[in-house]
Amino acid sequence: MAAAGAGHPLIDACEELAADVLAPGRLVTLMDSGTAALETAYAALRLEPGSEVLVSSASFRATVTAMLPSGLVPVLCDTDPATGGIDLDDAAARITPRTAALTITHMWGRPVPLDAVHALCERHHLALVADCSHAYGLAWQNQPVGLAGDVTVWSCGTWKMASGGKAGLLATSDHAVWERALVLSQPKHRALARVRDERLRALAVTGAGHNRRPSPIAAALVADHLRRLPHTLATKRERQTAVELLLDRHLPELEPLPESAGRTAGASYKWHWRAAGDHPVDTVVQALRAAGVRAGLPARPLHELPLFTDPDLAAHLGLAVQLPDPASFPGTARLLDRLVEIDTRDSYEPLPDGDPDPYDHALTAAPERLAATGPLSEEG
Incomplete structure (x- = not known):
């Protein structure tokens, strides 16, 4: 779902539609690129700098490099050749006391087995970031993959199945993570209209040095593609x-x-x-x-x-x-x-x-x- 706020109506409508189509019941925010959505996702989880994040070596480069500005350390893992996604047994073997998160990518629209993903995250208390940029409309055992992560992102760029030319989506069910994402990515007026945490509202007055404002034109294109x-x-x-x-x-x-x-x-x-x-x-x-x-x-x-x-x-x-x-x-x-x-x-x-x-x-x-x-x- 998208919360009403002081934003452009095309952007608000796109977020509402994206929530309905891709991640029912989740809080969704549109940004200016998929990379921006990934950077915001890693930052909004508030993982300690130096924390390790497990990620497949076969992932798209921005899935990995977007964590670097937050001081996170990517730990490259092997790939399961049957799924094209991260090899969860290899990932488990690379866990250390500094491991804080697992990132999955449904490469080329091939789903990662989500039951095993959730079991690994629960067993080791890992946050889960899901890159669904190749996975529009994808479901694993009838579950939309957009519901799988603590934070889920989609690129809406180039030839993605819902493209604004250059845009990205972030979804989460955690209201605190969503508010932090808003402050990290949205213009002052939009963050202040939606954020309720007083400390975050104070930070929203200045922002945190990022401008990930989406274009209304991109929002209109993404919404049209989502309807189709x-x-x-x-x-x-x-x-x-x-x-x-x-x-x-x-x-x-x-x-x-x-x-x-x-x-x-x-x-x-x-x-x-x-x-x-x-x-x-x-x-x-x-x-x-x-x-x-x-x-x-x-x-x-x-x-x-x-x-x-x-x-x-x-x-x-x-x-x-x-x-x-x-x-x-x-x-x-x-x-x-x-x-x-x-x-x-x-x-x-x-x-x-x-x-x-x-x-x-x-x-x-x-x-x-x-x-x-x-x-x-x-x-x-």
């Missing part, structure tokens, strides 16, 4: 099924990832297939691109990026990170091994009546281009 979300989800599922049939017919060496266990609603944010043939995965991607398919490789995992490999880089900006053992992420390696990613920005609307599926032509051409390269036994 059932149509978008149904269209994406229909288009994915059609493309999988075409791949099975034209390019069977691309094998789809197994369906996510427990998913009872939602749709994939991006599509992934594993290259099971003899060709190097880069060659497969190049053949698909040459045929007109928006194909690529998934982003590299965080434990391979300079922030987590260069001991001086984080210190240069006064940031605290741990440098993990690169050999301690076998699940992440298995998930990403020979994985091909297809951008789904052309799958948000159904094909016009009578128009051929452009994937049919592209996936007919791709095998010919691939065959011209000849099979290779080694990558390179």
Whole structure:
């Protein structure tokens, strides 16, 4: 639910709708980006600086880096190759007396098993942050994933299923966390209209150095996309099924990832297939691109990026990170091994009546281009 306050009516309406659609009964706040929502979430939980937060190495970079301004230390964990989310057994093994929170990301719209997540958090008294930016309309065992975290966030940027061009949403059931989030993110008049805690109201007069004010234009776009979300989800599922049939017919060496266990609603944010043939995965991607398919490789995992490999880089900006053992992420390696990613920005609307599926032509051409390269036994 959204509380009435001195805000723009388009922003108020967007928050009300987001609560109804994504997180029924939660307090929802719109911000100017998903990264801003994540930064606010970590700060509003009031975790002690130096506290450790468990997070998958396969998460989107901002899911992790947004905790750094609060002085929190990301502890990169392995990935469960079956779900694409954090490996909860590996996360449990990395818990120390300084561990204060767990962050989950439903990567590509593949749900993390929430019963096991809640059990781990309860057993070790961890706060739970849920990044649902890929998970619009997603449900795990009929439970909307937006209800799972102490704080839940969505990016509403770029090609997300509800996009304002640049915006983000934060939801929580904890009124104190919500008030702190308002003071940390909203303009003075809006925070003062909603916050009741006297100490926070005093702080709202000046703010805390952040301006995460959302645009009314972004709010109108996000609201429009939220109203259309059932149509978008149904269209994406229909288009994915059609493309999988075409791949099975034209390019069977691309094998789809197994369906996510427990998913009872939602749709994939991006599509992934594993290259099971003899060709190097880069060659497969190049053949698909040459045929007109928006194909690529998934982003590299965080434990391979300079922030987590260069001991001086984080210190240069006064940031605290741990440098993990690169050999301690076998699940992440298995998930990403020979994985091909297809951008789904052309799958948000159904094909016009009578128009051929452009994937049919592209996936007919791709095998010919691939065959011209000849099979290779080694990558390179």
